[in-house]
Amino acid sequence: MTKLIASSFVTAVLAFLVLPVIFIVWVAFFDSSFLTFPPPGYTFHWFAEAARNPVFLNGFVTSLIVVAIASTISVFSGAMAAIVLVRYQFPGREALNGLLLSPLIIPNIVLGIALYIFFIAIADTLSIDLIASNVGLIIAHTMLVLPWAVRLIGANLIGMDRSIEEAACNLGAKSGTVFFRVTLPLMRGGIVAAALFSFIVSFENLELSLLIVSPGHTTLPIAQMQYLEFNMDPTIAAVSTVQILVIAALLLITDRFVKLSRIV
Amino acid sequence: MTASMMMIPATGIILLALVIPALILLRYSFNAYDPTQLMVEAFTLDNYTRFFHEPYFQQVMITTLTVSLECTLASLLLGYPVAYFLATTRSRFKSLLIILTIFPLLVGNVVRAAGWMTLFGTKGFINVVLMYLDIIDSPIKMMYTTFSVFVGMLCVILPFMILTLQGVLESIDFSLTEAAENLGASPFTAFRRVILPLSLPGIATGSILVFILCMNAYSTPVLLGGPSFSMMAPALYDQIASASNWPFGAALAFILTLATILATLISSLYFRRKLKAMAA
Secondary structure, three states, X not given: OHHHHHHHHHHHHHHHHHHHHHHHHHHOOEOOOOOOOOOOOEOOHHHHHHHHXXXXXXXXXXXXHHHHHHHHXXXXXXXXXXXXXXXXXXXXXXXXXXXXXXXXXXXXXXXXXXXXXHHHHHHXXXXXXXXXXXXXXXXXXXXXXXXXXXXXXXXXXXXXXXXXXXXXXXXXXOHHHHHHHHHHHHOHHHHHHHHHHHHHHHHOOOOOOOOOOEOXXXXXXXXXHHHHOOOOOHHHHHHHHHHHHHHHHHHXXXXXXXXXXXXX | OOHHHHHHHHHHHHHHHHHHHHHHHXXXXXXXXXXXXXXXXXXXXXXXHHHHHOHHHHHHHHHHHHHHHHHHHHHHHHHHHHHHHHHHOOOOOHHHHHHHHXXXXXXXXXXXXHHHHXXXXXXXXXXXXXXXXXXXXXXXXXXXXXXXHHHHHHHHHHHHHHHXXXXXXXXXXXXXXXXXXHOOOOHHHHHHHHHHHHXXXXXXXXXXXXXXXXXXXXXXXXXXXXXXXXXXXHXXXXXXXXXXXXXXXXXXXXXXXXXXXXXXXXXHHHXXXXXXXXXX
């Protein structure tokens, strides 16, 4: 009896969590240009409509470009930093670690505002407008996802058995060979997790990017947000459904490499 | 490559994209504002004192704190049993249940807010069903109310709470409850006197994490609360983007950051004392 109550409570809470996602996917197939229950019929029409919408299409492309570049930079620089932070003892190590993780503590909206006034200051003094291109967004998102890369790759390094590297050394391998043939392959799990997690965190971020976007350089969540402030219809539901599918695919890939419950 | 060289890229990114911008923002918060010239170089605390003199912004801060506290409490009450179940279950569906918890988290706040809009709108699912069942005659207003913001935010923070609690609960040795029960404690007493104190660090970490998320929420209050529902993050954005009052906006940014850090410190102190009292 208690078991039944317990499992129905858990089911109810989890249903509450997925409810909005289920509804947005359902609405995307409604054969009606506005929101109406029950739907008069079902159609794939809104996906084609969404793909033709230049704002959403550009948003999707901008998001992909920004996310791909920012994730790559952050995984490389995060991996290097994680190796040093995990394997070397030096004064100020804790402080440096805290500094690299600080984007997680400061409100994203504050980070976005600080970057916005910084980019404007750069535009005023150096006449380089970082907001009118994707560069500003890439800088912002690299900073945003760097702590995840440091944390995930670092956690992987802490759990690594160093005796394999020592064995390779004892057998005469040079330090470079040890790194590329032993350490790097062992780091794979952490690197994959860092890359995919950076991708997801950056892809869905809104607050940080709000001020540093410009026409033609707007990310998908911001395009969705601006649309939603005036309309709620099957077109935006279709756009959201595509985004949900992308995230779901990435989630399944990530889960094959690392236990998701360990990293969130 | 030396160790210090390997630290340069990551440290450089944080210095360039976070430390320097934050220092400029801090400097701006001491500047003066003039409606015609916008920002005027100065060194004044006016922007900070203005926050404490304007009833509007105090109200915004109170709303933000109230909603954040309510959501944190609700997420704890709903999340703890789920986390407990996930930590103790031997069900083969466990990893599926965990994926179900994480998935909405990664879908993004905007998409989920859109999902709630389809449910809460005047012609939304809930109103249509209630009217069809003749429970109500005319639609209930759910969108742009405290209720819709509360539900939307709860949905955003609940996965974080569940995952944090689950992590801590999983590290607890549950044979301790059996020991307590063998010694004559009822299951409830065993839970209250053994498991609950041991999971207190998880309760603390989870509550602090979700409280911070609520304090800084932007998209959920804007989309589900509408223009009349003001919380700190949207108010802050408006000062910079619409009012173009950078000095005041900068001051608000630091007040929000400070309030968040302060609330975090107070609650971690509270939990530490509670933990000591329980251990004694």
